[in-house]
Amino acid sequence: MARLVMKFGGTSVADIPRIRNVAQHVKREVAAGYEVAVVVSAMSGVTNQLVGWVREIAPFHDAREYDAVVASGEQVTSGLLALALQEIGINARSWQGWQIPLRTDRQHGSARIEAVECDPMIERMAQGQVAVIAGFQGIAPDDRIATLGRGGSDTSAVAIAAALSAERCDIYTDVDGVYTTDPRIESKAKRLDKVSFEEMLEMASLGAKVLQVRSVELAMVKGVRTFVRSSFDKPDSISTDAPVGTLICDEEEIVEKKTVTGIAYSKDEAQLSLRRVADKPGVAASVFVPLSEANINVDMIVQNVSEDSSTTDLTFTVPIADYDRARKVLEDRKAEIGFQLLQGSVDVAKVSVIGIGMRSHAGVAAEAFSALAKRGINIRAITTSEIKISILIDAPFTELAVRTLHSVYGLDN
Amino acid sequence: MARLVMKFGGTSVADIPRIRNVAQHVKREVAAGYEVAVVVSAMSGVTNQLVGWVREIAPFHDAREYDAVVASGEQVTSGLLALALQEIGINARSWQGWQIPLRTDRQHGSARIEAVECDPMIERMAQGQVAVIAGFQGIAPDDRIATLGRGGSDTSAVAIAAALSAERCDIYTDVDGVYTTDPRIESKAKRLDKVSFEEMLEMASLGAKVLQVRSVELAMVKGVRTFVRSSFDKPDSISTDAPVGTLICDEEEIVEKKTVTGIAYSKDEAQLSLRRVADKPGVAASVFVPLSEANINVDMIVQNVSEDSSTTDLTFTVPIADYDRARKVLEDRKAEIGFQLLQGSVDVAKVSVIGIGMRSHAGVAAEAFSALAKRGINIRAITTSEIKISILIDAPFTELAVRTLHSVYGLDN
Numbered sequence: 001m002a003r004l005v006m007k008f009g010g011t012s013v014a015d016i017p018r019i020r021n022v023a024q025h026v027k028r029e030v031a032a033g034y035e036v037a038v039v040v041s042a043m044s045g046v047t048n049q050l051v052g053w054v055r056e057i058a059p060f061h062d063a064r065e066y067d068a069v070v071a072s073g074e075q076v077t078s079g080l081l082a083l084a085l086q087e088i089g090i091n092a093r094s095w096q097g098w099q100i101p102l103r104t105d106r107q108h109g110s111a112r113i114e115a116v117e118c119d120p121m122i123e124r125m126a127q128g129q130v131a132v133i134a135g136f137q138g139i140a141p142d143d144r145i146a147t148l149g150r151g152g153s154d155t156s157a158v159a160i161a162a163a164l165s166a167e168r169c170d171i172y173t174d175v176d177g178v179y180t181t182d183p184r185i186e187s188k189a190k191r192l193d194k195v196s197f198e199e200m201l202e203m204a205s206l207g208a209k210v211l212q213v214r215s216v217e218l219a220m221v222k223g224v225r226t227f228v229r230s231s232f233d234k235p236d237s238i239s240t241d242a243p244v245g246t247l248i249c250d251e252e253e254i255v256e257k258k259t260v261t262g263i264a265y266s267k268d269e270a271q272l273s274l275r276r277v278a279d280k281p282g283v284a285a286s287v288f289v290p291l292s293e294a295n296i297n298v299d300m301i302v303q304n305v306s307e308d309s310s311t312t313d314l315t316f317t318v319p320i321a322d323y324d325r326a327r328k329v330l331e332d333r334k335a336e337i338g339f340q341l342l343q344g345s346v347d348v349a350k351v352s353v354i355g356i357g358m359r360s361h362a363g364v365a366a367e368a369f370s371a372l373a374k375r376g377i378n379i380r381a382i383t384t385s386e387i388k389i390s391i392l393i394d395a396p397f398t399e400l401a402v403r404t405l406h407s408v409y410g411l412d413n
Numbered sequence: 414m415a416r417l418v419m420k421f422g423g424t425s426v427a428d429i430p431r432i433r434n435v436a437q438h439v440k441r442e443v444a445a446g447y448e449v450a451v452v453v454s455a456m457s458g459v460t461n462q463l464v465g466w467v468r469e470i471a472p473f474h475d476a477r478e479y480d481a482v483v484a485s486g487e488q489v490t491s492g493l494l495a496l497a498l499q500e501i502g503i504n505a506r507s508w509q510g511w512q513i514p515l516r517t518d519r520q521h522g523s524a525r526i527e528a529v530e531c532d533p534m535i536e537r538m539a540q541g542q543v544a545v546i547a548g549f550q551g552i553a554p555d556d557r558i559a560t561l562g563r564g565g566s567d568t569s570a571v572a573i574a575a576a577l578s579a580e581r582c583d584i585y586t587d588v589d590g591v592y593t594t595d596p597r598i599e600s601k602a603k604r605l606d607k608v609s610f611e612e613m614l615e616m617a618s619l620g621a622k623v624l625q626v627r628s629v630e631l632a633m634v635k636g637v638r639t640f641v642r643s644s645f646d647k648p649d650s651i652s653t654d655a656p657v658g659t660l661i662c663d664e665e666e667i668v669e670k671k672t673v674t675g676i677a678y679s680k681d682e683a684q685l686s687l688r689r690v691a692d693k694p695g696v697a698a699s700v701f702v703p704l705s706e707a708n709i710n711v712d713m714i715v716q717n718v719s720e721d722s723s724t725t726d727l728t729f730t731v732p733i734a735d736y737d738r739a740r741k742v743l744e745d746r747k748a749e750i751g752f753q754l755l756q757g758s759v760d761v762a763k764v765s766v767i768g769i770g771m772r773s774h775a776g777v778a779a780e781a782f783s784a785l786a787k788r789g790i791n792i793r794a795i796t797t798s799e800i801k802i803s804i805l806i807d808a809p810f811t812e813l814a815v816r817t818l819h820s821v822y823g824l825d826n
Contacts, residue, residue, distance in 0.1 A: 016466060016469045016470055019470065020470070050489065053429060053489075053493055054492075054493065054496060056429045057429055057432065057433070057493055057496045057497050057500060058496040058497070058499065058500045061496050061499075062495070062496060062499055062506075064506070065492040065493075065495045065496045065499075065506070065507055066492070066496075067492075068488060068489075068491065068492035068495075068507050068509070069488070069489050069492035069493060069496075071488075072485035072486075072488045072489050073485075075481060075482070075484075075485045075488070076463065076466075076482050076485050078481065079467075079478040079479070079480075079481035079482035080466055080467070080470055080478075080482060082475070082478045082481075083467060083470045083471040083474050083475060083478045083479075083482075084470050084471070086471065086474075086475055086478075087470060087471045093475075093477070093478070094478055094481050096481070096558075098511070099556060099557070143512060144512070145509075
C-alpha cells in the first residue's frame with residue numbers, strides 16, 4: 001500500500017482544537033487508503049519558552065542539555081495527536097526520535113540526519129497503525145537527544161518520507177502553496193501547481209519562507225516529492241485526488257516549463273563595496289576569509305574587471321544584522337587587504353528572477369534590466385546563476401521592482 | 414567515595430531562580446566530597462497543564478501516550494538543572510529514565526520500578542560528574558516511556574539511592590522535616606530528628622503529606638536512609654555535618670525510642686455503618702468485594718461481636734469523594750448482604766497515635782481513650798495495629814483531640 005508522510009508545523013498544532021483538526025486531516029488520508037506517518041512540531045510558542053529558559057540559565061549552554069530541554073516540545077505534541085487520533089477511532093502511536101531511531105551526527109543543536117532505521121515503524125504501519133513522529137529530533141552517537149536546528153521538523157519529514165519510500169511528503173502550513181511572488185506585494189501573484197527542486201531551493205533561500213532550505217536540499221537529493229498545502233482548509237472538504245497546493249518535484253515531472261517561475265526578494269541584506277582594491281592574486285581570500293572566521297555569511301559577490309588592471313572594485317552583501325561587525329573586520333585589515341575606500345549601505349534590497357526555463361532562453365536577463373530601467377530603478381549590482389538572476393537595488397524600489405518583473409515575465413496572467 | 418542522592422520537588426524548581434538555588438545546594442554537597450545524583454520533578458504547574466491537555470483530548474486515554482506527554486516535564490527540569498550546575502563550574506549531565514535505563518513494568522501511568530541499571534552513570538559519577546535525573550519515569554518492556562504515578566519522583570529517588578548504595582537519600586521539600594503532629598493545629602509540635610520506616614509509613618498514609626507512601630515502603634524494603642529537609646534554607650548557611658531535618662531510618666538506628674512518636678489525623682474519610690447484618694460466613698465478602706470492584710478503598714473496618722450472635726454491626730470508612738457511590742453500591746445489594754439499616758456520616762475525622770514503642774508498653778490505648786473522654790470527645794470506632802491506634806471521632810473535635818493526645822503522650826516538651 002502507498003505510504004504518505006504528513007507534516008504539521010507549530011501553528012497547526014497550537015492548541016487542542018487545532019490538534020483535533022489535524023487528526024481529521026489524517027483520518028481523510030487513512031480513509032483514502034494510505035499508510036500514514038505524521039511528523040509534528042511543538043505547539044507554537046512552546047519552543048520559544050523552552051529556549052528562553054535555557055538562555056536565562058546559561059547564555060553559552062551545553063548543546064546536549066539544550067537538546068534535552070527543547071526536544072520535549074515535539075514529544076508533547078506527538079503524544080497529544082496520537083490520543084486525538086485514537087479518540088476518532090484511528091489506531092495510532094507516538095514515536096520519539098530515539099525510539100524510531102532516527103540517527104544523527106554529533107552536532108547537538110543543529111544535527112544532521114545520518115540514518116532513519118524505521119523497520120519496526122514500517123511493520124506497525126503495515127498493520128494499519130498511524131505513526132505520529134516527534135519532529136526536529138533524533139538520537140546522536142552518544143545516545144543522547146539531538147535536535148536538528150530551527151525548522152528541523154520539515155527536514156525530519158522529508159528524511160522519513162525518503163526512508164519510507166513515501167509517495168509524497170505533505171507539508172501543511174499556514175499558506176496554501178508557493179506563489180509566483182509575495183501576494184502581499186503583488187495581488188496578481190498566482191499559486192504554482194508545480195515547482196522544481198532547484199527553483200524551490202532558490203526561492204527558499206531568497207526569502208520565500210514556506211520551507212526550510214535544508215529540507216528542500218534533502219528532498220532534491222532523495223527525490224522526495226514534497227507538497228506544500230494549507231492546514232486551515234476544512235479537513236473533510238478536501239479532494240484527496242486533486243488537493244490544492246504546490247508540488248515540489250523533479251523537473252522531469254513538470255511538463256510545461258515556464259521561462260520564469262517566480263520573483264523573490266529580500267530586504268535582510270546590506271551592501272559593502274571596497275573601492276580601488278589592489279588587483280592581485282589572493283585579494284579575494286584576504287577579504288572573505290576574515291569574514292568567514294567572524295561567522296558572517298557573504299551572499300552576492302561582484303568583482304568588476306578593472307579599468308587599468310591595477311585596481312578593482314569588490315561589492316558583496318552580508319546580513320543586515322552583521323553589517324557593523326563586517327565593516328569593523330574590514331577596516332581592521334585595511335592595510336593588509338589594500339583598499340582605498342570602504343562604502344556600504346543597509347538601505348538595499350535584492351530582487352531575484354527564478355526559472356528553470358532560463359537555461360534554454362536567451363535574453364531573460366536583458367528583459368529584466370530594460371524593464372527596471374524604464375521605471376527609473378537604479379541597479380547597484382547583478383549576479384546570475386543558471387536558473388536565477390539577482391539584482392541589488394535601492395530598498396524603497398523593492399515593491400515596484402517586484403511588480404514590474406512579475407508583469408514583464410507574464411506571471412500576472 | 415560516598416554517594417548521595419538529592420531529590421527536589423516541583424515547588425523547589427518552580428522557576429529559574431529556584432533552579433539556580435537548587436544548584437547551590439548540590440554544589441555544597443559536591444564540595445563536602447559526595448558523588449551526587451540529583452532527582453528532579455517537573456516545574457510546579459507543568460504536570461497539571463500536561464495532564465489537563467491529555468484529559469481535554471481524551472478522557473479515557475492510552476496510558477502510553479499519557480506517559481510520553483507527561484514525562485516531558487521532568488525532562489525539561491533535568492536539562493535546566495544540568496545547565497545551572499555547569500554555569501557554576503560543576504560537571505553535570507541530565508539522564509532521562511530511558512537513558513539510565515530505569516526499567517519498569519508494563520503498568521503505564523502507574524508503573525513499578527523493576528531494575529535500575531546504572532553502571533554507566535556510576536562510572537560518570539566516579540569521574541566527578543553530577544547525574545541530574547528526570548524523576549517519575551522509566552522505560553517499560555515495550556521500549557516506551559512509563560511514569561510512576563503522582564509523587565513518583567520520591568520513589569525514583571529512593572530506588573536510585575538503593576541502586577547506588579547511597580549513604581543517604583535527601584528529600585528536599587517545602588517543610589524542614591517530619592513533625593510530632595501538624596504544626597498548624599498544635600504550635601508545640603516538634604520536629605523529629607529520627608523516625609523509623611514503620612512509623613513514617615503510618616504517618617504518610619495517615620495524612621502527613623511529606624512523603625509518598627510508596628517511596629517509604631521502598632526505602633524500608635531496601636534500607637535506604639531517607640532524610641526529609643527544606644529546600645528553602647539558604648544553601649550556603651547549612652552545615653553538611655549536622656543538617657536540619659528528619660531522618661527516616663531503621664529502628665535499630667534510633668537509640669532512644671519513645672512510646673509515641675506522633676499524632677496524625679485525616680478529615681478525608683467518611684463513615685458507613687451497616688446495622689443488624691446477618692452474622693454468617695461470607696457476609697464481609699458480600700460487603701467489601703462489590704466496593705473493591707467499584708474501585709472504592711476501604712480503610713478502618715470494625716465489626717462488633719453481636720449481642721445475640723444472630724446479627725452484627727459493621728462499620729468502616731471510605732474516602733469522602735466515594736461516599737455517595739459507596740452508599741449506592743450497598744443499597745443496591747441490600748437483600749443480598751442482608752442488613753437492616755445503612756447509616757453514615759461525612760462529618761467524621763480519624764485521629765491516630767503512632768509509635769514503635771507501643772509494642773513494649775501496655776496501656777497506651779487506655780491513656781488515649783480516657784484523655785479523650787475527659788474532654789467529652791465521643792469515640793465512634795477504634796482500630797489498632799502493633800504501632801498505631803486509630804480513633805474515629807466527630808469532625809468538629811479534630812483539633813481538640815490532636816492537641817489532647819499530643820499533650821498526654823508528652824510530645825509538647
